[in-house]
Amino acid sequence: MNCHEVRELIPAAIDGELDKGVTPRVSEHLTECPKCLAEFELERATKSFVKRRLKSLPTPEHLREKIKTQLSHETIGERDHTSPVVRSPRIPSWRMMLALGGGVAIILLLLAITPTKSRHSHSQPDDDNVIHQTYNNFDGILDGKISPQIVSDDPIAVNTFLETRANFRVNIPRMKEYKLIGGVFSQYKGQNIAHLIYKHNRDCIYLYQVKLQDLFAGKALQLPREATDELLRTGWYFENHMPDCSLIVWFADSTVCCAVADITRDKLLAYVKGDQ
Amino acid sequence: MTAHNTSLTDRSDTRTKHKEFEQEAIQHMDILYNYALRMTSNTDDAHDLVQETYLKAYRFWDKYEKGTNIRAWLFRIMKNSYINRYRKESKEPETVDYNDIQNFYNTIRYESSDPNDLQEKIFGGLLDDDVARAVESLPEEFRTVVILCDIEGLSYEEIAEFVDCPIGTVRSRLHRGRKMLRAKLFSYAKQHGYVSRALKD
Structure with a gap:
């Protein structure tokens, strides 16, 4: 595998999404090529930094409740709709x-x-x-x-x-x-x-x-x-x-x-x- | 003569559907909420977007094909609403100076062997708001995969289904997205003076 091929697979290697077949070849290249290894480590560091800093937040309880209440006034399908449009949209250009x-x-x-x-x-x-x-x-x-x-x-x-x-x-x-x-x-x-x-x-x-x-x-x-x-x-x-x-x-x-x-x-x- | 007469069977049918929707769709609200939050960069807009998505999904619940990925279905409804409501002119990737960051890493590579360590030194001083701002500055298609993969932890397969493109595209967008993100974080850190400080340490 050359550098170009390995670079393309770096995200997959970081995210545990590499195909079994190519894994040994990617890891072999990384041990031999300091440039690709640096690229790999930087991308991994970026991912883990973002992951650590931006947590997935829970939906606020009041939003959840609001939606449930709204749904109970709605009907499924295209018949008998009586509830008004929720908000006034911005008409785009x-x-x-x-x-x-x-x-x-x-x-x-x-x-x-x-x-x-x-x-x-x-x-x-x-x-x-x-x-x-x-x-x-x-x-x-x-x-x-x-x-x-x-x-x-x-x-x-x-x-x-x-x-x-x-x-x-x-x-x-x-x-x-x-x-x-x-x-x-x-x-x-x-x-x-x-x-x-x-x-x-x-x-x-x-x-x-x-x-x-x-x-x-x-x-x-x-x-x-x-x-x-x-x-x-x-x-x-x-x-x-x-x-x-x-x-x-x-x-x-x-x-x-x-x-x-x-x-x-x-x-x-x-x-x-x-x-x- | 019209469809306006709701019979008793219709009503119990509605109840079943309602229950089904609650059980299947409501549980995925968190991922939609987070995506909405990072896409609109605004809590009020995110609330509106989630609300609109669920109301629409509920109205068109009979269009959902049972057994298919419901998260992907909901996500696509949200994406559609987002595009119609919030997307401004389609944003070209900002020009980021990769040379700047590359030169920096090249100079310090010999001094610090652990990029994690180094990155923490430089980026560690950034506020969470800075990090959020950096993610939100990414062009939409790159932002989407970074949010879904790095923040929400979805698999490539599911992301591919969400955004309706091949896995290879997801991978390359992630690669480029993270690279842009790193450059963005680096430029913020530089503005705050963290970069020169990290070098002195």
């Missing part, structure tokens, strides 16, 4: 969002959604109407003009990305064979909107989500009167732009969700309810 990485691949534009088969347009007036915005965004997605800011099929990663920015509890429903592919956060006249994109083959379900309070305050975003009435009466509102294009609005916890897809109403309903 766009630049920072671009710098995100880690376990989640953020691939802007690269993973633009490929346009689907030739199709009709859903185009609607560009105004405050949530339903119009949903159709227009859906077009944007199908045309590849809107791409996810976070590309991930991990609902926790997408949820964290969106909730950190949106400051409301974002629902990520499961849509059976439609796979979550990512999300977008945006603002419209100061109101936060979370968008989810699901795909199955070349078909797409798009979900627009906004805080119920924001919507009903009516400061910027609006729901048409008939949709609001229907929602309050039954919890659901349906629209068929074309026979094979459906839009559904419903209440989910503290948000209003608006989903659209080029499939029949019954199919879309089954997907958003996740019970088929």
Whole structure:
């Protein structure tokens, strides 16, 4: 073994992580090479110094209790969430969002959604109407003009990305064979909107989500009167732009969700309810 | 018609899940707390981060695959929250003057045979806060492995699972991380005048 190979293995030798096969060769080299031995001893000394000085601390009891109490008010899964978001997040800059990485691949534009088969347009007036915005965004997605800011099929990663920015509890429903592919956060006249994109083959379900309070305050975003009435009466509102294009609005916890897809109403309903 | 009607079976199901979560996840709070503390360098932020991690883990408990490493799962949720909330611009490794420290060790190698002894002489005067500050100054990926290995005592295999990279990468990050750390500690010791004092002794 030469010095270079041994240097690479020094941490393993210090941490007791050397493979049995190489151990004799490493120790042989260390006895013969004072430079590598010094390197080994320095690194070992650094480790033991840090270990001695920075102890692993126990979690403060009040934090532990606080978390347990909070959990007892929570529910598991994506249903019936009523508790508020714990703290107000700091909305980070766009630049920072671009710098995100880690376990989640953020691939802007690269993973633009490929346009689907030739199709009709859903185009609607560009105004405050949530339903119009949903159709227009859906077009944007199908045309590849809107791409996810976070590309991930991990609902926790997408949820964290969106909730950190949106400051409301974002629902990520499961849509059976439609796979979550990512999300977008945006603002419209100061109101936060979370968008989810699901795909199955070349078909797409798009979900627009906004805080119920924001919507009903009516400061910027609006729901048409008939949709609001229907929602309050039954919890659901349906629209068929074309026979094979459906839009559904419903209440989910503290948000209003608006989903659209080029499939029949019954199919879309089954997907958003996740019970088929 | 909606999912809002909670039936009795749902409720007992929830109780079982709650119990399961308490038994499996709560016990790993210490490692998450310590990691949060060293990553945010701030007790309040660390509390928030641990809290957020547990709430999220609980909400998505049905996404956890039974039998897989739960610590790694929780850790990844925390890392994700940390990235979304706290990570500023991705930090380039600070330029550290390795020559400075290397020259120093070369001069004194003949005088002191035990690096442990020597290191204690030079670094011994540093406060725990200095040491914490030195660890916290490391770029994130190096800091993570140093915390998990040297402070929390995890195996390479588990660290690799936590940070989702090969064992060889864990090893090389540790090597570089400790080297940067040593240089950092050395520069603090030099500022405090411990280095020249150690030489005189």
